[in-house]
Amino acid sequence: MIPNISPSTFQNANILIIGDIILDHYIYGSVSRISPEAPVPVLLKESSAMGLGGAGNVAANIAGLGGKASLLSVSGDDSNHEALLNLLAGQPISASIIKDPSRSTTLKTRVMARQHQLVRIDEEQAHALPPEIENKVFEAFTGLCPTCQTVILSDYGKGVLNPELCQKIIKTCREQGKLVLVDPKGSQWGKYRFAHCLTPNFKEFSSVVGEIPNEDRFILEKAKALCQELEIENLLITRGSKGMVLVKRTGEPFSLKADAKEVFDVSGAGDTVIASLAVCISMGWDWESSVDFANKAAGIVVGKSGTKPVTILDIAEKLSDGNFAANKILSLESAIQKVDSWKAEDKRIGFTNGCFDILHSGHVHLLHASARLCDKLIVGLNTDESITGLKGPGRPILSQEDRSRLIAALGSVDLVVLFDEPTPLNLISALKPHILIKGQDYQKSQVVGADLVESWGGEVALIDLVENKSTTSIIEKIKNKG
Template sequence: MQRPDELAALVPKLQTAQVTCVGDVMLDRFVYGDVSRISPEAPVPVVLVKQELVVLGGLGNVARNLSTLGANASVISVVGQDEGGREIRHLLNELPNCAPDIIEIPQHTSTIKTRCIASSQQIVRIDREAQLCLSEKAVDDLVARTIDKPETPVLVLSDYGKGVLSGQNAQQIIVAARQAGQFVIVDPKGTDYSRYRGANLIKPNRLELCQATGRTVNSNVEIIAACRELIEKFDLGAVIATLSERGMMVVTKNGPAIHLPSEAREVFDVSGAGDTVIATLAAAIAVGIPLADAAYMANRAAAVVVAKVGTATISAAELVRALRVEDVSQAEEKIVTATNALERVRSWQRMGERVGFTNGCFDLLHPGHVTLLAQSAAKVDRLIVGLNSDDSVKRLKGPTRPIQNEMSRSIVLAALSSVDLVVIFNEDTPLEIIQQLRPDVLIKGADYTVSTVVGAEFVQSYGGEVALIDLVPQQSTTRLVKQIHAA
């Protein structure tokens, strides 16, 4: 997986994404007010209305998120010839980068969900809707409109159970889309996932995963097993299970499962968070970002929108900030004890990632250090830096060193994107920490030979590799210190 700063740099590419969206579109109406008394007519709160807001919901909220991310969305859905339908069309037409393609059905009731909110708490929801039953001709029309978008590499099916994707409608669209070479992402509904057979990716939440498989899905092991059952049973490419406060589980057909913990600091309203996840995934995949990285971006996006009230969206600028803030917080979390480092290493290795280890005093960080660490990181998936403690540096370099204390040196190293963990050790050599962590690759500068690298024999004993990196000439902390003293 790419690092957060690298993913942040990719966010502008989302503006070139082309995504087709098919499914149930609706209106989300929010009535905000204050409650100060109970009605004398019945034991219910009296809401004094302060503000009303109407936004697109369901598939419309996926389109809103794509639009605010800067992506281009073609939206195909069905509405009634009523006031709700007219408002849906109007709001879709107002979205930048959105091309609505809406079928109107006489006598159909467009879906409107009205939520009454006071003090950031939802008091009641009122739904106005009718189950849609499309004629064979209307389904054929829906399929034709879907695949008549050769420029869009990704298709999103957003199923809210209102009828657009009911019966075999979804399956017909998936078959046609796959034949047209589109990557199909499904936000599912109900328990019959045979309707989604052959999709590249589906995104159930934990309850939906439980209902679709009949399995208990409390532990990560149970969640992964349920996801794999869906993949095998319905010929899916991958399943991303959204787990509320526990984040996401990404399970692919052939690769290892990846758990992305929740990054939400505050949760005010989860309405529409799944739409944000789907939109971010679709836009990222459409521009060639790998699934694991797309899921990471979607997880960060979800953390932003659940901190907002209402059916919210995320902008490209907010996503960039979220990824960069995450990078800062990760920098703080990179400085760990040997025990915590061991837990991280084993987790990475279980996911098939190669872990590298290098070490040093890193007293005054200079270009030679930066180049060494960057080249080291290029050889592995994860790089750990063993850092000599202050006492250790004094014993090795003399009483005037280090110039910076161990915490300052740790913070500087942790801020580098090439470094995944920093572990401080107090011994004169890193042998003990190497024996604890058992890295896949032990890395040192080419001023060493393999036979003189501390820990080389141990790493080689279990099949590990020792790599030597060419150093930048005339770059050393000792040389810098002498220059400073001579100045």
């Protein structure tokens, strides 16, 4: 059973991630023809983006869930090292990236036609760390370990986590009472001996125990034996469309069906699983609840395109069920985080605002029409205090709690943010929408924030209104009938 969560649920989870950091490079475009030079598609490049991969993506997931992430890794002494530092500077991650002149920074370039990956190009030098670099890593680890609850070993097989270093880290963690979770790589798992939990996918698990069917009875038998052999307490095996299973050295297994509704991209799903598991375990959750949470997080992230971290707001929406509308109503701080995640997915953000006091068909028409102009629609809603200042005593009729829930209940609305000021200018400045939308009862020059939105390349749209529909007329009609 997953406890109730909020943006502050994991704020006291301190996680140290050690492993292979990767620079992810995405090239986006469209394909409309085949090359005359060879039977391959021709991509018309439209944009490109850089992101954190490997251990960096694990750290980004922890930060997105509201935990405290410390990252320890090794990169080359090159321009891509600087690119990593620039990306990390924009994240709430405490990073120690040690430069190794003997290697290049690992770079994965994915060429994407819409949501389909055409090809991946890897640039790497995956040799073991030189002794002096390994010593620097362990020295940095010993300084960081005391302040964390959990250590994640994110092994992508690029040379950072050799057997000797893994065992020194695990031994130190055991001595200090820290949990060790491992996302393993390769078939030599002896280097992870005495860890608290390994999180392989089924293919990785099969590479160690031998080829077996992806069926419960075969998996449970082999996993139990592996836990005993390696003296690890838990083995969480992700099984793709068949979900995941937690096998314990002592105790009953725990299985869950896959939670994804749509699968666009499995890149980084393993990072999300181990990050989600880590924040839960660090806060004292039991293993079953932690695995359930990780399963839901994985179901979200495979529905995103590219290596994108999950956020606590994503999870809140996932868990909301019938109370989904309430989870659309966010503080400005949480709304900025949500909008940033939408923008990272190339979503077009729309913004409109109003009092919406006594919701009527004219309001609904405006919001539905606005939603057709964007991928995600934000509604800035005047607070009670703001409306009283604008319209005088006796207004609003409905409280801000009622008004925000009514607006959030509409399928056309993705986010509701309250504001106290007379105008939403500060809200627009903070959220930076791509399109600002108002009714045709305004002229463009009268729309608050129009110049601001256009200054960053956005646009302003004016929507036709339903005639003879207003809150004022409804109030007057009620008065006259009274």
